Amino acid sequence: MLRFIRIASLVAAALLAAVTGYVYLTRGEAVVSVADIGGPFRLASANGGVVDSQDLAGKPFAVFFGFTRCPEVCPTTMAEMSAALTELGDQGKDLRVFFVTVDPERDTADFLKDYLSSFDPRIEALVPTADELAAMARAFRAFYAKSPTSDGGYTMDHTATVFLMDRQGKLASTISYGEEQATRMAKLRKLLGV
Amino acid sequence: MRLFKELAFAATLSLASIFAIASGHAHEIKLGDIVISHPWSRPAPMASDVAAGFMKITNTGTADDRLVSATAAITGTVQLHDMKMEGDVMKMSEIPGGIVIPTGQTVELKPKSLHVMFMDLKRAPVEGEQFKGTLTFEKAGTVEIDYEVTAQAPEAH
Ligand SMILES: [Cu+2]
Numbered sequence: 001m002l003r004f005i006r007i008a009s010l011v012a013a014a015l016l017a018a019v020t021g022y023v024y025l026t027r028g029e030a031v032v033s034v035a036d037i038g039g040p041f042r043l044a045s046a047n048g049g050v051v052d053s054q055d056l057a058g059k060p061f062a063v064f065f066g067f068t069r070c071p072e073v074c075p076t077t078m079a080e081m082s083a084a085l086t087e088l089g090d091q092g093k094d095l096r097v098f099f100v101t102v103d104p105e106r107d108t109a110d111f112l113k114d115y116l117s118s119f120d121p122r123i124e125a126l127v128p129t130a131d132e133l134a135a136m137a138r139a140f141r142a143f144y145a146k147s148p149t150s151d152g153g154y155t156m157d158h159t160a161t162v163f164l165m166d167r168q169g170k171l172a173s174t175i176s177y178g179e180e181q182a183t184r185m186a187k188l189r190k191l192l193g194v
Numbered sequence: 195m196r197l198f199k200e201l202a203f204a205a206t207l208s209l210a211s212i213f214a215i216a217s218g219h220a221h222e223i224k225l226g227d228i229v230i231s232h233p234w235s236r237p238a239p240m241a242s243d244v245a246a247g248f249m250k251i252t253n254t255g256t257a258d259d260r261l262v263s264a265t266a267a268i269t270g271t272v273q274l275h276d277m278k279m280e281g282d283v284m285k286m287s288e289i290p291g292g293i294v295i296p297t298g299q300t301v302e303l304k305p306k307s308l309h310v311m312f313m314d315l316k317r318a319p320v321e322g323e324q325f326k327g328t329l330t331f332e333k334a335g336t337v338e339i340d341y342e343v344t345a346q347a348p349e350a351h
Contacts, residue, residue: 068241071245072246072277072306115242118241149288149313150288155286157285160279174282
């Protein structure tokens, strides 16, 4: 009987986790405010040194999970964020945007730095170890997985959302892939309070 | 400065559309029953290692055909991929066996969808340039094409 209860509670926990994940994935923002997304991190920066979320207290920031061998979602998102930052101009001068690689195996700091040189300098790459990445993705409810290809290599599936974090390091809102530029600007302005 | 950028951008766009009109038919390639229209690719960010190719492929024949492989001058590694959004997650996968082009139909390779995937780039596609590639179909055979490199999806024509 005890064993049955244990198994049943495991099943219930798994179901709950699955449903939570499903609701988040399908509803996006609806559930985001309920879920406690985000959390402390301390990661190596491609620009040198480390970025510690404690040092970000009092300043809003944005987080995106991606990889450089991404043909569309990542360069498009970075180009759109660059355009948004340009439009914000001085009003967004303190906004830091972090590109966290989900492919630390291949995305070296140097490679990431070169890659991001095509975009706004406020976008900074963070280079986690495999363990750091797993922890950060868990905190942000972000998904990433390798998808093998026939040449023996792989590409990455990953969450394409930009997470907007407020001055307390809590999730303020998210920008989905392909969202209208006007909506993106409105969310960023609200985040910055401008 | 911003005004200048916007003007330059607008000028580029209108130049691009004139170019597209002028060269419209040059971008239609026929190979047996297969018609390929306007192959294009986006300029890649600096230091990027990948890019994607897009086009429309029409099968005017009476039997299904299949795009089985592709090559490109910018890399030795080319694959046929599909991309989709599942909720907020971008998923990209290689299509085993290639892309079926059903008889009488047009299959569009486009952003957020089917694409020719260029990996381990020897050189990145640069805006305004073209690069060569080939497509091999199971029935129609192999054809050489030119990809136009442009940030904006070309207008249908
Ligand atoms: Cu691909």
